[in-house]
Amino acid sequence: MSNLVRTYVNRKALNYLIVLVAGCLLFSQSSMAKQDVYFGTGSKLGDGIYHSVFNDNTGRLSSPKKVASVTAPGFLAKHPSLEVLYAVAKINKQPVVVAYLINADASLSLLNSSQIGDGVGAHIAVHPSGKFLLTAQYGGGSVAVFPLDEGGAVQKRSQLFEHQGGANVVPKRQQSPHPHWVGFSPDAKYALVPDLGMDSIVIYRVSNDYSHLEQHSRADTIPGGGPRHMRFSTNGDYIYLLNEFALSVSTFRYEADKGLATLVHVTPALDEKTKQQEAFNSASEIVVHPSGKFVYSANRGHDSVSVFSSDEQRGTLALQEVEHIRGSFPRNINLDHTGKWLFAAGQHSNTVSVFSVDQSRGLLQYQTRNTVNLPEPICILFN
Numbered sequence: 001m002s003n004l005v006r007t008y009v010n011r012k013a014l015n016y017l018i019v020l021v022a023g024c025l026l027f028s029q030s031s032m033a034k035q036d037v038y039f040g041t042g043s044k045l046g047d048g049i050y051h052s053v054f055n056d057n058t059g060r061l062s063s064p065k066k067v068a069s070v071t072a073p074g075f076l077a078k079h080p081s082l083e084v085l086y087a088v089a090k091i092n093k094q095p096v097v098v099a100y101l102i103n104a105d106a107s108l109s110l111l112n113s114s115q116i117g118d119g120v121g122a123h124i125a126v127h128p129s130g131k132f133l134l135t136a137q138y139g140g141g142s143v144a145v146f147p148l149d150e151g152g153a154v155q156k157r158s159q160l161f162e163h164q165g166g167a168n169v170v171p172k173r174q175q176s177p178h179p180h181w182v183g184f185s186p187d188a189k190y191a192l193v194p195d196l197g198m199d200s201i202v203i204y205r206v207s208n209d210y211s212h213l214e215q216h217s218r219a220d221t222i223p224g225g226g227p228r229h230m231r232f233s234t235n236g237d238y239i240y241l242l243n244e245f246a247l248s249v250s251t252f253r254y255e256a257d258k259g260l261a262t263l264v265h266v267t268p269a270l271d272e273k274t275k276q277q278e279a280f281n282s283a284s285e286i287v288v289h290p291s292g293k294f295v296y297s298a299n300r301g302h303d304s305v306s307v308f309s310s311d312e313q314r315g316t317l318a319l320q321e322v323e324h325i326r327g328s329f330p331r332n333i334n335l336d337h338t339g340k341w342l343f344a345a346g347q348h349s350n351t352v353s354v355f356s357v358d359q360s361r362g363l364l365q366y367q368t369r370n371t372v373n374l375p376e377p378i379c380i381l382f383n
Helices: 003-032 272-277
Strands: 034-041 049-055 065-068 076-078 084-091 094-102 108-115 123-126 132-137 142-147 159-162 190-195 200-206 213-220 227-232 238-243 248-255 260-268 282-288 294-300 304-311 316-324 330-335 341-346 351-357 364-366 377-382
Touching (some): 065 108, 076 123, 076 377, 084 108, 094 132, 159 213, 190 227, 200 227, 200 260, 213 260, 227 282, 238 260, 248 316, 294 330, 304 330, 341 377, 351 377
Parallel strands (some): 282 330, 330 377
Antiparallel strands (some): 034 049, 049 065, 076 084, 132 142, 142 159, 190 200, 200 213, 238 248, 248 260, 282 294, 294 304, 304 316, 330 341, 341 351
C-alpha cells in the first residue's frame, strides 16, 4: 500500500473515530439529562402514583402518566440498591405499605403489600442497608418497622413504637403524639422521628444487625412549634427541623457518636406580619441543597418557598427570599439530582411547578411554561 493511500485510510479511520466518540458523548449527555420522577397523590382526588420524565437541561417535565392505581399513595420512598418503590397507601380501605417493581420503561408492577395495623402512614423511609423500612402514623401516634427480604418485598410488621404524651400548647393538635416524618442519621446508626404533638424529635438506635430499633433519646424544639419534617446538613453536624405551626426552622447540633441533638438556633421562614395576613399558614417540607449552602422550606397558606443561605460550620440560616409557587398549598417540595431545579407540588391547585436554582445564591426563578397538572400531588420522588 502506498504512503498516500495509507495516509488517506488513517485519516478516514480517525474521522470515523471522532464522529463515533462525539456521538457517544452526545448520547451520554442526552441520557444523563433525563430523570424519572414519581408523584404520590392525596386522599381526596389522588387515584394513584404518577410518573414524568424530567429533562434537567431544559427544566421541562413530560405530562404525568398514572403508573399505579392505588388509594392515597401519599409518601413514596426508593430502595437504596434495588429498583423497588414503596408507598404508604390504602388497599381495600386498609392502611398498608405497598411495594412496586420499577420496570425498565419506568412503569410499576405490584410486588406485594403489608398492613400497617395502626392507622394510615404519614411518611416512609427505607434504611440505607435495605434491610427494613419505617412508617410514621400521625393518627396512630406510632412508628412501625417492616423488614424487607432480599428482593425488596415488604414483610409483616416486626415492631410498633407508640409515642406517649403531648405538648398541649396548640389546641386540638398537641393533646397527643403525632409522628410526622421518619429518616436516618448519615451514619445510619439512628432513626429520627419528629413528633408534632410532642414538640420533639424522638431518636431510636438501630441494632448492629439491622433487625430492630431501640429507644435512645429525645430532642425538644420550641414550645408549640409543631415538628413536621427534618433534614441533616450535608456535613452531618446539624439537623434542620421544620416547625409546622411556628413556620420556622430549629437548628440542632448533632453528636453522631452519641446520637444526641441540642437546639442551638431558630430561624423564622416568614415574618410575623406575613403570617398574620393569611387565614391559614402551615409549614410543610424542608430540603437541603446538595452543596450544603442553601435550605428551602415550603409555606402552605402563603403558598411560597422560603430560601435560606446556610453556614454549615456554625449551623446558622439566613432568610434570603420568599418565592410564590404559582400554585396552591405546597404540600411538598424537592430538588432534582443536579441541584439546579426545585419542584413545588401544589396540593390544592393540582400542579407541580418548576424553578431554576441560582447556584451561587440559591435564589429561585419560576419557569413559566414548565408547570404540569395531576390530581392532588403531595410527594415528589426522583429516581
